[in-house]
Amino acid sequence: MRLELGKINITDIQFAKESKIDKGVLYINPDDLKPVVLEDEKIKDVVFDIAKPGESVRITPVKDVIEPRVKVEGKGGVFPGWTSKVDTVGSGKTMALKGMAIVTAGKIVGFQEGIIDMCGVGAQYTPFSKTLNLCMVCEPVEGLKQHDYEAAVRKAGFRVAAKVGELAKGLEADETCVYETQGIKEGIEKYPDLPRVGYVSMLQTQGLLHDTYVYGVDAKKIIPTIMSPTEAMDGAIVSGNCVSACDKNPTYIHQNNPVIEDLFAQHGKTLNFVCQIITNENVYLADKERSSNMTAKLCRMLDLDGVIVTQEGFGNPDTDLIMNCKKIEAEGVKTVIVTDEYAGRDGKSQSLADADAAADAVVTGGNANEVVVLPKLDKVIGTLDYVNKIAGASEDTLRPDGTLEVELQVITGATNEMGFGVLSAR
Amino acid sequence: MNYYILTNNSQAKEEFEQTHNVRFVDGKLIDVLITARDLINNGAVLLSHPLYGSVKPNETPYRSILLREGKPQADGLPAPADPESVRLIGNAISAFEKFIDKKEVTDPRLLDDFQVVDLSLLRSAVESADL
Numbered sequence: 001m002r003l004e005l006g007k008i009n010i011t012d013i014q015f016a017k018e019s020k021i022d023k024g025v026l027y028i029n030p031d032d033l034k035p036v037v038l039e040d041e042k043i044k045d046v047v048f049d050i051a052k053p054g055e056s057v058r059i060t061p062v063k064d065v066i067e068p069r070v071k072v073e074g075k076g077g078v079f080p081g082w083t084s085k086v087d088t089v090g091s092g093k094t095m096a097l098k099g100m101a102i103v104t105a106g107k108i109v110g111f112q113e114g115i116i117d118m119c120g121v122g123a124q125y126t127p128f129s130k131t132l133n134l135c136m137v138c139e140p141v142e143g144l145k146q147h148d149y150e151a152a153v154r155k156a157g158f159r160v161a162a163k164v165g166e167l168a169k170g171l172e173a174d175e176t177c178v179y180e181t182q183g184i185k186e187g188i189e190k191y192p193d194l195p196r197v198g199y200v201s202m203l204q205t206q207g208l209l210h211d212t213y214v215y216g217v218d219a220k221k222i223i224p225t226i227m228s229p230t231e232a233m234d235g236a237i238v239s240g241n242c243v244s245a246c247d248k249n250p251t252y253i254h255q256n257n258p259v260i261e262d263l264f265a266q267h268g269k270t271l272n273f274v275c276q277i278i279t280n281e282n283v284y285l286a287d288k289e290r291s292s293n294m295t296a297k298l299c300r301m302l303d304l305d306g307v308i309v310t311q312e313g314f315g316n317p318d319t320d321l322i323m324n325c326k327k328i329e330a331e332g333v334k335t336v337i338v339t340d341e342y343a344g345r346d347g348k349s350q351s352l353a354d355a356d357a358a359a360d361a362v363v364t365g366g367n368a369n370e371v372v373v374l375p376k377l378d379k380v381i382g383t384l385d386y387v388n389k390i391a392g393a394s395e396d397t398l399r400p401d402g403t404l405e406v407e408l409q410v411i412t413g414a415t416n417e418m419g420f421g422v423l424s425a426r
Numbered sequence: 427m428n429y430y431i432l433t434n435n436s437q438a439k440e441e442f443e444q445t446h447n448v449r450f451v452d453g454k455l456i457d458v459l460i461t462a463r464d465l466i467n468n469g470a471v472l473l474s475h476p477l478y479g480s481v482k483p484n485e486t487p488y489r490s491i492l493l494r495e496g497k498p499q500a501d502g503l504p505a506p507a508d509p510e511s512v513r514l515i516g517n518a519i520s521a522f523e524k525f526i527d528k529k530e531v532t533d534p535r536l537l538d539d540f541q542v543v544d545l546s547l548l549r550s551a552v553e554s555a556d557l
Contacts, residue, residue, distance in 0.1 A: 109539035109540075109542070109543060110533065110535055110536040110539045111485065111486075111536060111539060111540065145542075146539065146542050146543075147542075147546070205550075206478055206479060206547050206550060207479070207543065207546035207547035207548075207549065207550045208542065208543050208546035208547070209543060210479060210543075210546075210547065220550055282550065282551075282554065283474045283475050283478040283479075283547055283548075283550055283551045284473065284474050284475075284492070284550070284551045284554035284555060285472060285473055285474060285475060286473070286554065287554050288475070315475075315477035315478075315479075315518075315521060316475040316477045316478045316479070319475060319477075319514070342521075350520065353477055353517045353518070353520075353521045354517060
């Protein structure tokens with residue numbers, strides 16, 4: 001499968017009368033986007049705002065971060081199952097607005113977290129302090145239940161990202177990248193001497209605020225399957241989870257998965273990147289057994305020499321991670337696992353809730369319990385009302401001087417387990 | 427399947443008590459984990475992971491766990507402890523103890539949100555168990 005990704009570098013976002021992209025500047029008329037959000041009758045109102053790198057702005061609680069894209073050639077459309085039909089995506093040509101993101105923010109449940117600081121210490125930890133963020137805070141209709149509100153905001157984010165992405169239609173890309181993988185036989189013939197490498201992508205799938213969707217399907221209900229790594233670039237995998245924010249994958253990170261990016265960079269040179277295998281992280285133990293069995297079987301049937309396994313979340317998923325690692329290694333396939341750590345505030349506690357001798361090649365995304373003090377910022381997009389209630393925060397979080405003492409857990413993407421963040425260890 | 431739900435979440439009790447076997451623990455999250463550990467030591471088998479949810483122990487006050495009775499041994503002795511269940515509940519209690527203490531949540535809106543999320547995670551386990 002071959003996908004051309006045309007990149008349009010966005011250098012500024014401004015509100016204007018006419019929505020368009022001109023010389024790298026995204027002009028947005030919020031009145032063009034409002035009806036797209038309000039077509040869902042569960043949403044009463046929406047407020048758009050812009051947050052730029054370096055500004056004294058805090059966005060919280062963050063639900064999802066999404067990169068606007070549009071499909072200009074080939075089958076299907078972006079976010080299949082949501083804003084497009086369920087054609088298989090990942091081939092043809094897609095345009096992406098780089099350097100910016102749509103951020104959905106606002107309280108769904110009272111303990112919800114997710115902080116993006118656009119300046120100061122916090123900005124060093126979240127990858128989304130570097131993007132120009134078009135933020136949308138949705139207000140639900142009276143009495144709307146948490147499940148319905150979550151679904152409404154999640155889907156509204158995809159609709160807005162698709163709508164903004166359409167502004168790229170007809171524009172010349174600043175840069176074009178080509179991603180291509182081969183069929184099994186073709187790949188073996190083309191790269192007979194290169195190791196066959198796959199990517200096992202574990203998706204968080206447990207329930208409200210802990211879910212991931214594939215082509216519009218709740219990933220709790222899937223059995224592990226293989227995908228072309230380019231499908232995720234077209235939004236085939238989307239996020240429905242945001243707690244704890246540090247190690248959950250917003251949709252943006254699925255679209256820009258750094259493991260896929262790096263494996264493509266080595267494809268045909270040092271390795272043969274065969275496919276992405278997606279699996280889930282359910283709460284029911286028999287589901288964990290079944291999914292890890294299937295994942296190991298797929299690795300064997302594809303005759304892989306090695307896989308990279310990325311986890312999403314902490315605690316319960318540690319069990320899935322170790323099951324996957326053990327069973328894949330038992331099939332004779334080498335593994336490298338990517339995780340983060342909950343090693344306590346002093347970093348001295350056991351990092352994972354599960355372990356095995358087979359897990360002898362581990363990449364960490366950092367210690368989520370590490371404490372940082374975030375400065376008081378001039379403006380909040382969303383609300384600080386609940387900041388004392390969020391994971392990684394405590395009763396003393398909001399100090400009298402307006403600073404926040406928090407664990408890295410609360411910062412969106414801070415210890416990302418696909419390696420999208422900046423933290424690691426040697 | 428013949429299993430029961432161990433929970434301290436009154437919303438979970440309310441939702442499932444007419445259709446499922448519910449054992450309500452009138453206590454905190456750690457009391458649910460310790461009750462589960464004691465049941466496991468006496469032969470019960472875990473069906474759902476005791477650490478579910480990214481809402482960390484010590485942050486949510488609620489926990490719901492699926493267990494089933496172990497099969498008694500042929501000689502009439504009680505079921506032996508299931509090693510995997512012993513390992514998982516031990517790891518869960520260790521993880522719980524690792525987190526800092528926080529003041530008890532008393533805000534009723536927040537308690538409702540915690541119960542709703544716990545119930546959602548429990549439902550996903552029950553759906554799998556009831557297939």
